[in-house]
Amino acid sequence: MSSTKSNIWKAGTLVPLVIFLLFILVPVWGHYTDHNFYVAYFARILIYAIAVVALNLALGYGGLVSLGHALFMGLGAYSVALPAFYGIDNGWIHLLICLLSCAIAGLITGAISLRTSGIGFIMITLAFAQMGYFLFVSLKQYGGDDGTSISNTSQFFGLDLGGVYEVYVVSLVVLILATWWMARVRVSPFGMVLRGARQNARRINAVGFPSNQYLLVSYVLSAMLCGVAGLLLANLNAFASPSTLSWIISGDLVVMLVLGGIGTVFGPILGALAFLGLEEILKMFTNHWLAIFGLVIVFIGLLGKAGIAGFLDGISRRLAGASKVKPANQGAKT
Amino acid sequence: MSEPLLRTESLVKRFGGLLVTDSVSIDVRPGELHAIIGPNGAGKTTLINQLTGELRADSGQVLFAGENVTALGIHLRARRGLLRSYQITSIFEGFTVLENTVLAAMGAKEHAFRFWKPILARQDLVDIANQALEITNMRDLAEMPAAELAYGQRRQLELAMALAAQPKVLLLDEPMAGMSVQESASVVAMLKRLKGSHTILLIEHDMDAVFALADRITVLVYGKAMFSGSPEEIRNHPEVKAVYLGDEAIG
Numbered sequence: 001m002s003s004t005k006s007n008i009w010k011a012g013t014l015v016p017l018v019i020f021l022l023f024i025l026v027p028v029w030g031h032y033t034d035h036n037f038y039v040a041y042f043a044r045i046l047i048y049a050i051a052v053v054a055l056n057l058a059l060g061y062g063g064l065v066s067l068g069h070a071l072f073m074g075l076g077a078y079s080v081a082l083p084a085f086y087g088i089d090n091g092w093i094h095l096l097i098c099l100l101s102c103a104i105a106g107l108i109t110g111a112i113s114l115r116t117s118g119i120g121f122i123m124i125t126l127a128f129a130q131m132g133y134f135l136f137v138s139l140k141q142y143g144g145d146d147g148t149s150i151s152n153t154s155q156f157f158g159l160d161l162g163g164v165y166e167v168y169v170v171s172l173v174v175l176i177l178a179t180w181w182m183a184r185v186r187v188s189p190f191g192m193v194l195r196g197a198r199q200n201a202r203r204i205n206a207v208g209f210p211s212n213q214y215l216l217v218s219y220v221l222s223a224m225l226c227g228v229a230g231l232l233l234a235n236l237n238a239f240a241s242p243s244t245l246s247w248i249i250s251g252d253l254v255v256m257l258v259l260g261g262i263g264t265v266f267g268p269i270l271g272a273l274a275f276l277g278l279e280e281i282l283k284m285f286t287n288h289w290l291a292i293f294g295l296v297i298v299f300i301g302l303l304g305k306a307g308i309a310g311f312l313d314g315i316s317r318r319l320a321g322a323s324k325v326k327p328a329n330q331g332a333k334t
Numbered sequence: 335m336s337e338p339l340l341r342t343e344s345l346v347k348r349f350g351g352l353l354v355t356d357s358v359s360i361d362v363r364p365g366e367l368h369a370i371i372g373p374n375g376a377g378k379t380t381l382i383n384q385l386t387g388e389l390r391a392d393s394g395q396v397l398f399a400g401e402n403v404t405a406l407g408i409h410l411r412a413r414r415g416l417l418r419s420y421q422i423t424s425i426f427e428g429f430t431v432l433e434n435t436v437l438a439a440m441g442a443k444e445h446a447f448r449f450w451k452p453i454l455a456r457q458d459l460v461d462i463a464n465q466a467l468e469i470t471n472m473r474d475l476a477e478m479p480a481a482e483l484a485y486g487q488r489r490q491l492e493l494a495m496a497l498a499a500q501p502k503v504l505l506l507d508e509p510m511a512g513m514s515v516q517e518s519a520s521v522v523a524m525l526k527r528l529k530g531s532h533t534i535l536l537i538e539h540d541m542d543a544v545f546a547l548a549d550r551i552t553v554l555v556y557g558k559a560m561f562s563g564s565p566e567e568i569r570n571h572p573e574v575k576a577v578y579l580g581d582e583a584i585g
Contacts, residue, residue: 206386206420
């Protein structure tokens with residue numbers, strides 16, 4: 001673990017910090033140029049980044065490959081949509097429902113999924129998310145397949161999350177706090193046990209930590225943070241639909257994380273930005289953007305298992321000319 | 335004679351039709367170094383696995399510090415002070431030597447549901463870890479990623495991790511396996527230093543080491559504890575000689 005002070009000028013830290021700075025400038029720029037569309041677009045990136053941070057806790061640190069995190073995003077979204085349907089616009093109630101429902105769903109699905117590992121774990125989390133998907137499809141009174149628009153967005157002390165600037169600022173604050181916490185937790189006892197369990201679960205047990213308990217807690221915390229992302233997304237779109245729970249979203253989150261760098265602090269933000277940014281740019285040029293998109297993802301995948309974050313770390317190490325220090329996030333063997 | 339710290343009562347383990355642990359009753363007294371020897375496939379590692387709780391015994395009991403721990407899982411036994419090192423090295427490759435050791439120090443004492451302060455900011459645990467690294471001659475390598483250690487150093491780290499847990503009983507599964515002559519000599523010297531202050535159950539192939547270190551030796555043959563006694567008694571026991579040591583003189 002290298003000290004944070006000497007770290008700050010390395011590309012792996014500098015680039016994300018510049019990105020955060022630009023994120024702060026986006027609403028200012030949007031306000032003066034009246035480009036609300038782009039503020040909403042970047043808000044979406046921030047929200048997905050939060051969800052990927054959440055996934056990173058379970059997948060990146062704990063090694064739990066969840067293909068069902070869309071379930072929690074969906075629960076977060078419907079935590080706004082369902083109360084709003086009955087005219088409840090109190091954001092605190094939305095948040096409470098969101099955190100509670102995600103915690104309970106995370107606890108139950110996590111406890112069951114953790115009885116398996118590897119492919120079994122992936123399939124079970126996927127199955128739970130699909131169950132959630134079809135549950136909300138079947139709720140015809142809330143729009144069923146078509147989803148439901150939200151007329152009463154979350155109100156917090158007079159702050160209306162339905163406003164594009166409001167939801168942008170709140171998302172940015174949540175993302176910064178979540179990223180900060182992930183940097184702290186990474187080397188905290190909890191994070192060390194998770195990362196240890198990913199490397200060698202048997203040994204973590206032998207050391208005196210019951211790995212499954214720690215993994216379950218990480219899964220529940222991850223679910224709750226992912227729910228918050230869903231809550232923000234519902235406010236941004238003023239809309240919630242079962243498609244938020246589709247397995248494609250779960251897959252996108254995993255791809256974003258792999259792209260950005262599994263288990264790294266800034267990987268989620270880099271991955272979400274690269275994924276959604278690339279999508280938008282390629283769409284401008286061609287209708288067949290998915291074909292090029294796939295190729296680019298393959299290419300970034302070839303950069304190595306630490307994704308963009310690992311690539312940036314590699315640059316700064318080459319610049320420093322010292323290959324003595326290995327990147328701190330090398331414990332990636334599962 | 336003082337009460338044994340670790341004791342088994344007619345421990346039995348079968349893998350299918352194979353009787354791997356055949357009604358083994360052994361005990362380890364406080365402060366002694368008890369060695370278990372036996373030919374390959376005698377069930378030595380299987381026995382250790384039952385002591386630590388990685389394997390459930392089919393019948394019989396494990397008693398540790400006056401408590402029946404037969405039903406307890408591995409992490410609960412570790413928390414009570416029953417620690418082991420592995421024959422096949424098992425360390426956290428993604429962490430530094432110090433991080434590995436601090437984690438081991440913490441695991442023996444408390445839970446890790448702490449989400450904010452870095453684990454290396456826990457000076458008390460770092461001190462314990464550094465002591466363990468000192469004993470195992472690993473202090474200079476504290477900052478090195480475990481993945482970069484040489485084989486012998488990994489074995490040393492394995493021992494440091496077990497020591498950092500400040501165990502009541504230390505189960506060492508062939509700590510010198512695969513080591514060079516110099517490395518094993520330094521491990522023997524280290525175990526001599528630990529003797530007396532630690533209670534150790536040692537499984538080892540190196541007969542010179544065993545006879546130099548052990549207070550008591552148990553011979554395990556086909557899962558059966560054939561004989562227990564002092565190194566002198568083992569050396570002169572005709573049956574043991576025939577079964578395990580061969581007819582050549584040992585010494």
